[in-house]
Amino acid sequence: MKLAIGQLQALVAGALLRAGANATMAECTARALVLAEAQGLVSHGLSRVSQYSGHLRTGRVNGAAHAQVLRRKGGALLVDAQEGLAFPACELAVREAIAAAREQGVAFAGVTNSHHCGVVVDHLRLAAAAGMVGLGFANSPSAMPAAGGRHPIFGTNPVAAVFPRRNADPLMIDLSLSEVARGKLMVAAREGRSIPAGWALDKDGQPTTDPQAGMDGSMLPIGAVSSPKGAMLALVVELLVTALIGANFGFEASSFFVDEGNRPRIGQAFILVDPDALAGADSYLDRIEVLITEMLRDEGVRLPGARREALRRLAETDGIEVADNMLATLRG
Known part of the structure; x- marks a missing residue:
């Protein structure tokens, strides 16, 4: 079924409100998850609603929080x-x-005591709209070993x-x-599909094509x-987003994929x-167009972010297809 x-x-926000989120948290999160779904990023879209709701209900998320x-x-803030x-x-x-970068030229903003932040580059859309170059980093519960190691220590740690460009979509890299x-x-585990070799290791450090074994083990x-x-x-990312700002290391955080935990x-x-x-x-905008x-x-080169922006625009006009079982989950 297609929905605007x-x-x-509104459906996502309602689900989060019922799970215990305050209105600001529910509405802001709903915008982000639906934006991800609109861009075809289903692993960071509606599939996260039940996860976040579970964490709200079990107390892993403080639904009353106000950042x-x-x-x-x-130029630094926490x-x-x-x-x-x-x-x-x-x-x-x-x-x-x-605001700080307008005054100082550059700014570093850290977020501590946080949770899963979805599609990192989407947070930087505000920066692009303001004519700023933006970089984003995040950690997550441990999923990858250190170089030469076998047990998970770091998160998947997106960058x-x-x-921004002149009269064109910004380059968006994530x-x-x-x-x-x-x-x-x-998503693969939920749909009963195997995963390609080279994606993950099982809990014994052996290569696996079983997505659940990979989730119980570690990512490569x-x-x-x-x-x-x-x-x-x-x-590098782990240290940037923890040691500098007082957040937990990935190995100190319980998995996102279970309801119980810290x-x-x-x-x-x-x-x-x-x-x-x-x-x-003006010089920056001229030079980026030269590149x-x-x-x-070269034929076949696709600018980063072009596909997701095309899908987002299509979703804005045509709506988003939502599977019946997902719709039932949101309404329930």
């Missing part, structure tokens, strides 16, 4: 998510960072970037530092078959840069 984006947001800025110094869902805190962090996002294993970092580079990048208290970080503080906005023109000389 507004209808779907607030804890401290500021120059936002406390108060153990609630991450979306209101991330939105507050990016809005405050935009995102947004680069990638997990695992070979694939862990949410893809969640990007390039893990031939290089430790992916694990090294995961280490409040994750993980972290996110956003770095915003005002091009006017450096070469100047894009060169990239597009």
